[in-house]
Amino acid sequence: MRKLFSQPTQIIGLIILIAISAMVILGPLFITHDPAAADFSSKLKPPSATHWLGTDQFGRDVLARVLEGGRRSLGAALLVVAGVMVISVFLGLTAALSGGVIDQLITRTIDIILALPSLVFALAIVGILGPGFGNLVLAMVISHWASNARLVRSFVLTARNRPDIIASWEAGMSWPQIIFGHILPEVMSKLIIVLTLRLGDIIVSISGLSFLGLGVQPPAAEWGAMLSQARLFFEYAPWLLLAPASAIFLTVIGANMVGEGIQELIDPTLKQ
Numbered sequence: 001m002r003k004l005f006s007q008p009t010q011i012i013g014l015i016i017l018i019a020i021s022a023m024v025i026l027g028p029l030f031i032t033h034d035p036a037a038a039d040f041s042s043k044l045k046p047p048s049a050t051h052w053l054g055t056d057q058f059g060r061d062v063l064a065r066v067l068e069g070g071r072r073s074l075g076a077a078l079l080v081v082a083g084v085m086v087i088s089v090f091l092g093l094t095a096a097l098s099g100g101v102i103d104q105l106i107t108r109t110i111d112i113i114l115a116l117p118s119l120v121f122a123l124a125i126v127g128i129l130g131p132g133f134g135n136l137v138l139a140m141v142i143s144h145w146a147s148n149a150r151l152v153r154s155f156v157l158t159a160r161n162r163p164d165i166i167a168s169w170e171a172g173m174s175w176p177q178i179i180f181g182h183i184l185p186e187v188m189s190k191l192i193i194v195l196t197l198r199l200g201d202i203i204v205s206i207s208g209l210s211f212l213g214l215g216v217q218p219p220a221a222e223w224g225a226m227l228s229q230a231r232l233f234f235e236y237a238p239w240l241l242l243a244p245a246s247a248i249f250l251t252v253i254g255a256n257m258v259g260e261g262i263q264e265l266i267d268p269t270l271k272q
Contacts, residue, residue, distance in 0.1 A: 007264075013257025016250055024070035033061035035068040036219050044237045054239040056229070066243050069221035074251070076137050076215075077203045081195050083141035084148055088191065091145070092152025093179065096160070106149070113146035119205055126214040136215040140206060148194060155190055159183045196259035200252035207248055223248050 033051070039059030047054045053062040095106040113121065125139035159165060159182070168178050209215050210224030218225070223244040230240035 010261030013254045016254030027067035033064040035064040065221040069223045073223045080140040087145040088148035092149040096153045096156035110146040118143040131214045193263045199255040
């Protein structure tokens with residue numbers, strides 16, 4: 001932690017993420033406006049003391065909707081990261097430790113999925129399942145697990161040949177003890193680095209699919225969906241676009257800064 005907080009870039013990234021998370025989680029305690037309440041007498045009002053970020057085309061408070069949208073956007077990103085981590089670790093470990101037909105089957109499946117652009121693949125899955133928050137999260141998990149499972153497989157294959165792993169096996173330790181005591185902690189640490197670095201891309205992908213109308217459906221708020229609705233009013237109500245765009249931009253920047261710091265802290269050899 002001392003090393004992580006010793007770099008100005010990582011400190012800035014942590015401050016950004018903590019500030020955004022605190023606003024998204026605690027904001028409703030201080031913002032009294034209902035994000036779904038329409039007031040047509042106050043539609044498209046610029047920022048003021050009453051509405052700090054103005055109102056949208058239905059008279060809804062933009063700040064309240066940005067905070068509500070942040071809970072969905074960040075929540076979806078965390079669900080995707082958790083789902084990808086579980087699937088990647090399970091299939092990567094299974095492929096590396098099983099070998100033979102099972103390894104070939106999992107590896108060929110990974111190759112097929114990686115042959116398709118992840119965003120296009122996710123778009124196709126949502127198109128089949130239909131728009132919605134749950135379907136969007138599922139599509140993102142299915143389209144992102146393959147590359148991470150390949151990394152896990154590579155990490156495990158490398159770890160199997162380490163002297164400490166060989167010595168543990170020769171000393172009589174069982175494979176479950178070796179996996180959970182020696183291999184899995186290192187694999188998880190490296191996978192956390194990779195997923196933290198990719199968190200920004202995941203947030204952008206979720207927002208992009210929601211922008212196309214494939215994620216959260218109106219009147220629920222989500223950063224990408226808010227951008228889609230705001231583009232029609234940008235000329236005379238730019239605050240509608242700037243608020244969610246700034247939230248996405250700052251979150252991605254903060255995630256990338258923290259990811260690079262964790263990368264250098266845990267394993268400097270992964271730094272490109």
